[in-house]
Amino acid sequence: MAKILIVEDEAKIARFVELELKYEGYEVEIAHDGRKGLEMALKKDVDLVLLDIMLPGLSGIEVCRRVRQESQVPIIMLTAKDDVTDKVAGLDMGADDYMTKPFAIEELLARIRVALNRHAKMKPGAGRDNILKHGELELNVASHSVHYGGTELTLTKKEYELLEYLLRNKNIALTREQLLNNVWDYNYFGDTNVVDVYIRYLRQKIDDRFGVHIISTVRGVGYIIKDEG
Ligand code: CA
Secondary structure, three states, rough: OOEEEEEOOOOHHHHHHHHHHHHOOEEEEEEEHHHHHHHHOOOOOOOEEEOOOOOOOHHHHHHHHHHHOOOOEEEEEEOOOOOOHHHOOOOOOOEEEEOOOOHHHHHHHHHHHHHHHHHHHHHOOOOOOEEEEEOEEEEEEOOOOEEEOOOEEEHHHHHHHHHHHHHHOOOEEEHHOOOOOOHHOOOOOOHHOOOOOOOOHHHHHHHHHHOOOOEEEEEEEEEEEOOOO
């Protein structure tokens, strides 16, 4: 199971997140200041870093910048304030994702799964599947075509990309922000309604048309394509 490093000076928050992650089966290490966090983040066996921004020693932004000089380990930034400058700085320094405290633990867990998943896919040799399947639904990456039970579907570019992203991250609850970032390349300031609109288009073209239930809503989080049982 993946090892997650929590860099957070607020002991209560660090402890709470640690317990939740351990409950999910992750291994957890904690650093309470920026310098220790940087040192631990550069260890080979750390798979993901949860990095607070306001830290004693070195700020989270600076830790992120220095980690990125040596490592592509996934980094999710945490901050107490909903500060646009911090968000931009964190993402500019190469953070993978961003969460504002207080956050719902389910959302954090979902983002951790996505970041780990995306990182695993980028590793050399991981390869990209050319055919993504879900039941009768088949998406061919090479030909950019989608079939349901042999019938070809006519999807717009964005519908196709959204479907591909959902299929690549099958069984992972994806937040609207993640979908926006990865499919639209919008940043966090975008209006997430566009995601709901495109999910509706896809449901009309697949679920409604073929009388199936492919794309599920995860209340309070976003969307998922889930294997049965
Ligand atoms: Ca802090």
